[in-house]
Amino acid sequence: xxxxxxxxxxxxxxxxxxxxxxxxxxxxxxxxxxxxxxxxxxxxxxxxxxxxxxxxxxxxxxxxxxxxxxxxxxxxxxxxxxxxxxxxxxxxxxxxxxxxxxxxxxxxxxxxxxxxxxxxxxxxxxxxxxxxxxxxxxxxxxxxxxxxxxxxxxxxxxxxxxxxxxxxxxxxxxxxxxxxxxxxxxxxxxxxxxxxxxxxxxxxxxxxxxxxxxxxxxxxxxxxxxxxxxxxxxxxxxxxxxxxxxxxxxxxxxxxxxxxxxxxxxxxxxxxxxxxxxxxxxxxxxxxxxxxxxxxx
Numbered sequence: 001x002x003x004x005x006x007x008x009x010x011x012x013x014x015x016x017x018x019x020x021x022x023x024x025x026x027x028x029x030x031x032x033x034x035x036x037x038x039x040x041x042x043x044x045x046x047x048x049x050x051x052x053x054x055x056x057x058x059x060x061x062x063x064x065x066x067x068x069x070x071x072x073x074x075x076x077x078x079x080x081x082x083x084x085x086x087x088x089x090x091x092x093x094x095x096x097x098x099x100x101x102x103x104x105x106x107x108x109x110x111x112x113x114x115x116x117x118x119x120x121x122x123x124x125x126x127x128x129x130x131x132x133x134x135x136x137x138x139x140x141x142x143x144x145x146x147x148x149x150x151x152x153x154x155x156x157x158x159x160x161x162x163x164x165x166x167x168x169x170x171x172x173x174x175x176x177x178x179x180x181x182x183x184x185x186x187x188x189x190x191x192x193x194x195x196x197x198x199x200x201x202x203x204x205x206x207x208x209x210x211x212x213x214x215x216x217x218x219x220x221x222x223x224x225x226x227x228x229x230x231x232x233x234x235x236x237x238x239x240x241x242x243x244x245x246x247x248x249x250x251x252x253x254x255x256x257x258x259x260x261x262x263x264x265x266x267x268x269x270x271x272x273x274x275x276x277x278x279x280x281x282x283x284x285x286x287x288x289x290x291x292x293x294x295x296x297x
Contacts, residue, residue, distance in 0.1 A: 010128070010136035012185075014143030016120040018151070018178040019080035020113040022171070023087060025148030027052045027106060030155040034094045048103050055110035060203065062111065063118040071189070072126070073182035076119035080179030082112040084172035091159070091168035116179065117144075127185050146260070151175070219278075 032045045066075040086109025093102035124136050154174065158167035210216050 010132050011139045012181060013120060013124055013136040014139035014147075015178045015181050016076065016123065017117070017140050017143040018147045019076075019083055019175050020116040021144045021147030022151030022154075022175045023083050023109060023113045024056075024144075025150070025152035026087060026155050026171070027110070028148065029152030030159065031094065031106075033156065034159065035099070038095050040099060044099070048099070051103060052106055052110055055107065055114045056117075059114035059118060062115070064203075066115055066119045066122055071187050072119045072122045073185050073187050076116055076123070076182040077179050079112045079115035079119065080176045083109045083116065084176035085109075086112065087175060088168040088172040091155075091171075092164050094164075119182070123182065123185055123187065127187060145265075 027049070032049060035045050035048070036042070066072050070078075086105050090102050090105040090109065093099075093105070120140065124133060124140065128136055151171075151174070155167070155171050158170055161167075162170070210220055
């Protein structure tokens with residue numbers, strides 16, 4: 001008789017990523033829409049959006065934290081709580097008069113949220129067999145993208161119906177609670193390690209390894225290309241009111257509709273056969289994005 005499957009299952013990583021997903025979803029959809037309603041210019045909203053992208057770009061600088069002293073699951077829970085607190089503090093500041101303080105708080109929340117991302121990735125590798133990691137990665141991406149879209153819709157729905165402090169508390173709970181799933185993972189005690197000694201030299205070697213092989217070089221270039229960053233998406237909710245789209249329209253289009261589409265697209269990653277030519281897959285993705293761009297224009 002075969003033994004029952006041992007926790008964690010791959011779909012669990014769709015839950016572990018939700019703290020950072022909901023946070024990013026807030027900065028991409030409700031934040032620019034609410035700032036626009038508060039009279040903040042589209043240019044300034046774009047600047048704030050660019051600043052809040054920095055933690056996801058520079059996460060490699062502090063990601064080594066999750067490998068020292070504490071278990072990764074502990075880092076994940078603490079980071080999720082810190083991110084939730086930052087969002088709760090920042091939400092009442094989205095009024096136009098406290099934009100600089102709000103941006104600083106959200107930037108700090110982005111840094112702690114990026115540690116959730118780093119922790120969940122580490123847990124995926126250390127607690128799952130190799131055969132399950134691709135499925136877990138697909139669920140992780142589905143949770144990140146769909147959770148962000150749906151979380152953003154939830155924030156916008158709450159702030160239009162409840163006092164901002166209360167709605168901030170509710171969304172903070174929604175943000176941090178999935179992180180506690182990490183405490184159920186069978187992670188071993190971390191080995192004794194120095195904080196950062198030798199880690200940056202190791203990081204340098206890994207970067208050289210990525211760019212040193214032609215087969216990886218093109219993939220890295222595609223991932224870092226400006227067209228793949230999605231940086232301009234923060235402007236869409238900001239200009240929504242200029243096109244007569246209100247909060248309900250943003251909730252349905254960017255939140256619910258976008259969340260379902262993103263979840264479906266992410267889970268397709270686990271369905272694409274591993275022996276497909278990667279160039280064909282990339283070309284198909286590029287064609288799909290091109291059609292979406294034409295529709296948007």
